[in-house]
Amino acid sequence: MIRISDLVYSVGTFRLEVSLDIGDGEYFVLMGPTGSGKTAAMECLAGLRHPHSGCIEISGRDVTGTEPRHRSIGYVPQDYALFMHRTVRQNIAFGPEVRRWPAEKIERAVSESAGLLGIEHLLDRRIPGLSGGERQRVALARALAVKPEVLILDEPVSALDESTRETVCRELRRVQRQLNLTTLHVSHNLEEAFSVADRAAVIHDGRIEQVGRMEDLLRKPRNDFVARFMRFENIVQGNTVGPGLGGTFLVQVDGQTLTLAGKAEGPVTLVFRPENVSVARTGGSSEAKSAYTMAARLVRAVDRGAYVRLELAGSRSLVSHMSLAAFRQSGLVEGVDVRASVRCEDIHVIPGRGKDGP
Amino acid sequence: MATEKVLADNLSMQKQRNDVLPTRRPRQVFRGISVAFALTFAGLVALLLLADVGYITEFALRAAPERVQDVWQDILSPGTRQELALSLATATFTTLLALLIALPAGYALSRYRIPGKVVVDTLVDAAIVLPPLILGVSLLVLFSLLRRMAEGAGTASAPNPVLQGFYDFFVYRKPGIILAQFFVSTALCIRAMRAAFDAADRRVEDVALTLGCAPFGAFWRATLPQAVSGMLAGAVMAWSYAVGLFAPVAIFAGTVRGRTAVLPTRTFLEVSVGHLEIALVLTIVMATIAMSLLIGFKILVQRRRGRGAVI
Numbered sequence: 001m002i003r004i005s006d007l008v009y010s011v012g013t014f015r016l017e018v019s020l021d022i023g024d025g026e027y028f029v030l031m032g033p034t035g036s037g038k039t040a041a042m043e044c045l046a047g048l049r050h051p052h053s054g055c056i057e058i059s060g061r062d063v064t065g066t067e068p069r070h071r072s073i074g075y076v077p078q079d080y081a082l083f084m085h086r087t088v089r090q091n092i093a094f095g096p097e098v099r100r101w102p103a104e105k106i107e108r109a110v111s112e113s114a115g116l117l118g119i120e121h122l123l124d125r126r127i128p129g130l131s132g133g134e135r136q137r138v139a140l141a142r143a144l145a146v147k148p149e150v151l152i153l154d155e156p157v158s159a160l161d162e163s164t165r166e167t168v169c170r171e172l173r174r175v176q177r178q179l180n181l182t183t184l185h186v187s188h189n190l191e192e193a194f195s196v197a198d199r200a201a202v203i204h205d206g207r208i209e210q211v212g213r214m215e216d217l218l219r220k221p222r223n224d225f226v227a228r229f230m231r232f233e234n235i236v237q238g239n240t241v242g243p244g245l246g247g248t249f250l251v252q253v254d255g256q257t258l259t260l261a262g263k264a265e266g267p268v269t270l271v272f273r274p275e276n277v278s279v280a281r282t283g284g285s286s287e288a289k290s291a292y293t294m295a296a297r298l299v300r301a302v303d304r305g306a307y308v309r310l311e312l313a314g315s316r317s318l319v320s321h322m323s324l325a326a327f328r329q330s331g332l333v334e335g336v337d338v339r340a341s342v343r344c345e346d347i348h349v350i351p352g353r354g355k356d357g358p
Numbered sequence: 359m360a361t362e363k364v365l366a367d368n369l370s371m372q373k374q375r376n377d378v379l380p381t382r383r384p385r386q387v388f389r390g391i392s393v394a395f396a397l398t399f400a401g402l403v404a405l406l407l408l409a410d411v412g413y414i415t416e417f418a419l420r421a422a423p424e425r426v427q428d429v430w431q432d433i434l435s436p437g438t439r440q441e442l443a444l445s446l447a448t449a450t451f452t453t454l455l456a457l458l459i460a461l462p463a464g465y466a467l468s469r470y471r472i473p474g475k476v477v478v479d480t481l482v483d484a485a486i487v488l489p490p491l492i493l494g495v496s497l498l499v500l501f502s503l504l505r506r507m508a509e510g511a512g513t514a515s516a517p518n519p520v521l522q523g524f525y526d527f528f529v530y531r532k533p534g535i536i537l538a539q540f541f542v543s544t545a546l547c548i549r550a551m552r553a554a555f556d557a558a559d560r561r562v563e564d565v566a567l568t569l570g571c572a573p574f575g576a577f578w579r580a581t582l583p584q585a586v587s588g589m590l591a592g593a594v595m596a597w598s599y600a601v602g603l604f605a606p607v608a609i610f611a612g613t614v615r616g617r618t619a620v621l622p623t624r625t626f627l628e629v630s631v632g633h634l635e636i637a638l639v640l641t642i643v644m645a646t647i648a649m650s651l652l653i654g655f656k657i658l659v660q661r662r663r664g665r666g667a668v669i
Contacts, residue, residue, distance in 0.1 A: 048564050068567040075568040081561035085583045095569035098579070146569060 002028075002045065002150055002182060007054035009044055016040050016206040018054075022199075025180040027173065029193040031229065032203035038186045039078075039154060041203065045184065046075050046152055059149050071150075074143030078155040080135050082127045088114075088138050089123040095146035113141040116175055133164040140175070151176070151183040157192060169195040190231065202226045223350055227271040233319040234277065234342075236270045236292075237353055251349075254315055258292055258344055269350040276346035277320035279310055280330065282337045293341040294318060301327070301334055312340050407645060410638045417635045433639050437615055438624070445620040445644070446651075448535045449601035455536070456544040456596045457589065464551025465577065469560075485545035494538060494606030501529050501610075532618055534611035539603050543596035550595065554588020555581065590659055594652060601648055 002022040009016040016037040022028040032038045043049040045056060047068035056064045063071045083091050092113050096106040114120045117137040122130065130138065136156065143151065156172065157165045173196045176183050187193060193200050194214055201211040202225070209229075210222040221227035224235055238253035243263075251258045251268060258270075270292075282295065296314030308327040310320040318340050322330070332338065418426055432438075463482075472478060488496075508521035528534040558581050566580035567573070582589075604622035613623040621644050628637040 043564075046564070046568055048567065067572070068564075069570045069572065071568070073568055075565055077561040077565060079559070079561060081559055081565045083562060083580065083583070085586075094566070094579075098566075098570035098575065142565075142569070 001057070001059050002184065003055075003057040004041075004045065005055045005057075007041070007044060007051050007056065009040060009049060009051040011040070014040075014206060016044075018203070018206075018208055020201065020208065020211070022182055022184060024182055027176050027183045027185065027196055027198045029185045029187055029197040029200040030203055031187055031190070031193055031200055033188060033229070036203045037206040038188075038203050040206075042152055042154055042184060042186050045150075046073055047071050072148050074146065074148035074151045076136075076139045076143050076151075076153045076156055079159065080139035082135060082139060082142070084127050086127070087123070088119065088125050088127070088130075091127070091138055092123075092142045092145050094142060099146065109145045109147070113145040116144065116178070117141045117171070131164075132160045133168055136160065136168055137171070140172075144175070144179070149182065151181050153183065153185040155187055156185065158187070158189060165192070166195070172196055190229075202229050204229075220348060221271065221350065223352075224269050224271065227269075227348070227350065231273075232271040232348075233274045234272045236272075236316065238268050238270050240264050240266060240268055253292065254294065256292060258347070259290060260344055260347060260349055262349060264349055264351055266351075267353040269353060270347050271350060272342045272347045274309070274319040274321040275307070277312075277318055277340055277342050279312065279320050279322065279332065279338050279340050281332065282339050290344045291341045292344070292347065293339060296338055296340050298332055298334055298336050298338050301332065312338065314340070407642065410642055414635055414638050414642070421635075429633075429636055429639070432633075432636055433643075437619075438621075438640070440616065441619050441621045441624050442644070442647070444532070444535070444618075445601055445622070446647075448532070448539060448620065449597050452536050452539040452543050452600040453547075453593050453597040455540060456547040457593055459544050460547030460551045460592060461582075461589075464548050465555050465581075467548070467552045468555035482545050482548050485541045486549075488541075490542070490603065490605040491609065493541060494609030497534075497538060497606065497610045498529070501525055529610065530612040530614070530618060532611070535607050535618060535620060538606035538610045539600035542603070543600045546595045546599060547592040550588050550592025551585065554585035554592075557588070558584035590655075594655070598648065598652070602644075 001024045002020070004018055004020040007016070007018045014035075014037065018037075018041050020028075020030075020041075030038045030041065040049060044051045047063070047066065051064070054064070055062060058071055058073070068075075083094060086094070089110060092110045093106050096109045101109065110123070111120070114123055117140055119134065119137050119141060122134060122138070127135065127138070140156075153172070157168050160168060169192060172183075172185070175181075176196075185192075185196060197214050199211065199213055200217060202209045202217065204225050210217060210226045212220075217226060217230055221230055221232065227235060236253055238251040238258075241250045241252045241257065244250045244259045247263070248259050248261055249264050251260055251264075251270065253270060272292075279298070294312070294314045294316070296312040296318065298310055299313045300309075300311040302309045302311075303324070304321075307321045307323055310322060310327075310332070312318045312320060320340060417429075421429075466472065467475065467479065467482075485493075504521050505525045508518045508525060510517050528537055562580045562584065563576045566576035571579060602622055604626055607618075607620060608623045608626060611618040613619050613627055615624070619627075621640055625637045625640050625644075628634075628640070
């Protein structure tokens with residue numbers, strides 16, 4: 001269990017203010033762009049930086065003022081920071097040796113840790129010859145060898161190529177489940193978070209914008225920053241014009257009045273995901289009634305492999321993702337006039353006025 | 359479609375480039391030029407030593423046999439051996455002392471924000487910049503000040519035996535040789551250690567801290583091993599400088615034969631009385647021994663560190 005309460009840390013003009021609760025055995029991902037303070041927060045937790053105020057608890061112990069070595073943490077930094085002058089075995093044995101465990105216990109810890117990560121065959125190798133994925137596993141095995149209560153991973157897979165990244169993420173998840181290890185994983189990558197996180201938080205400018213399960217972040221961003229970070233791509237300002245029938249309200253946007261579920265007043269920000277924007281050639285079958293629609297020109301269609309990304313320009317710019325099969329069938333080409341539409345139930349409403357555009 | 363065209367263009371451009379300008383040739387030329395610079399400089403140094411050897415040979419062939427005999431005896435005298443031993447011993451001791459100070463000092467300058475760091479940094483450099491002769495004079499001035507204080511000059515206080523002892527320990531004594539060598543050697547070591555610590559990965563130290571090390575343990579086990587190359591480079595520089603140092607040693611420790619004379623000071627004395635041939639033979643002997651020791655040291659280090667050692 002990790003509990004960070006009212007932590008304040010500042011350096012220069014940057015100020016970090018964080019409170020966070022991570023449950024026992026939970027895999028928690030802290031996401032944010034570069035410079036958002038995620039690494040600083042993690043280093044405060046590891047005891048490598050000293051917060052100005054606030055309290056950090058690990059497994060119920062207040063560790064705010066304690067040295068890193070007494071916090072019972074396993075730490076894997078971004079570039080792994082392996083001991084280049086030691087073999088893999090010596091790297092993994094470093095913690096147990098420093099803690100003066102008896103020889104047979106050290107040996108057991110090394111072989112257990114290496115076995116868990118499947119790197120027994122590398123034990124006598126030196127670090128310089130290892131691949132990125134192998135180094136990652138060695139760093140993880142080294143952190144786990146001292147049997148920490150909490151695992152802290154700083155961008156653990158961002159230096160790896162895409163396919164290795166997926167394998168390692170699966171591995172991280174498996175090891176974490178197997179040991180039921182409370183884990184804080186810091187990342188700027190969304191895909192990574194999808195594949196490992198129980199819960200996640202988005203941090204921005206030293207503050208946590210939203211905490212929740214990935215589905216919540218993905219479907220119900222609390223503000224336009226989170227929406228943008230979660231790649232909503234379509235962010236539109238509107239004004240409420242009063243309540244509708246049966247728990248709905250009316251929003252005026254681009255001269256259209258939309259009936260949306262829920263309650264809101266004053267200016268609102270409407271966000272919707274590109275995969276929910278359907279695009280058809282003008283003059284085709286008419287779209288559903290309860291939808292936001294826009295006449296536009298298809299400016300660019302980029303094949304992204306898994307989908308086609310369509311950039312639309314009309315009274316505003318929208319982005320749509322379409323499966324390759326659907327794109328082929330639709331007969332769309334760059335430059336044609338189209339009609340874009342989003343069903344009202346796919347539109348998420350954020351109260352207040354956010355920043356326009358993606 | 360657009361990307362395909364770009365790709366095709368790139369391919370054809372690359373092909374053209376390969377046809378017109380083979381990429382290997384310019385790199386070989388560059389390699390040749392840079393190697394030529396290295397070899398030229400090493401050749402210049404070799405030329406200096408060769409000139410000395412030439413002069414000695416000419417002397418041995420032309421001079422009267424008795425004179426050659428005299429010179430030979432002078433060089434083989436026990437005094438020479440003692441001076442040589444004293445040179446090597448003091449330089450080695452100075453180097454160890456310099457490292458002892460440079461390890462923490464270089465680390466501090468590399469890692470911490472210290473108020474007035476620029477001043478500290480500049481003072482370290484000043485030790486290198488100061489003309490060696492002036493360094494010796496300054497030492498002597500400082501110590502004569504100490505002695506006057508020890509004697510209680512101008513005051514009614516009793517003589518201070520501690521200060522007097524301090525003066526007697528260094529001035530015109532063997533420890534004075536080490537003190538004279540100490541300043542520049544230590545400054546060189548601090549420079550080298552600072553650069554080495556700058557290049558070391560901080561995160562490795564962080565990881566060591568989380569794995570159970572106290573701050574000193576993390577420095578010793580995680581950071582210092584990364585700085586070994588820099589440390590050895592610093593040690594080689596410090597030793598080479600100390601072993602050949604003359605001016606401050608002569609002024610502060612004196613040139614008393616059999617007591618504080620080291621090979622460089624002896625060489626100077628020989629030159630000053632016109633015995634150029636003796637000075638040159640001693641220089642060649644000194645250079646040969648120093649170079650053999652340095653080469654031996656480098657080979658030893660390379661063996662121990664395996665591949666990738668750079669000194």
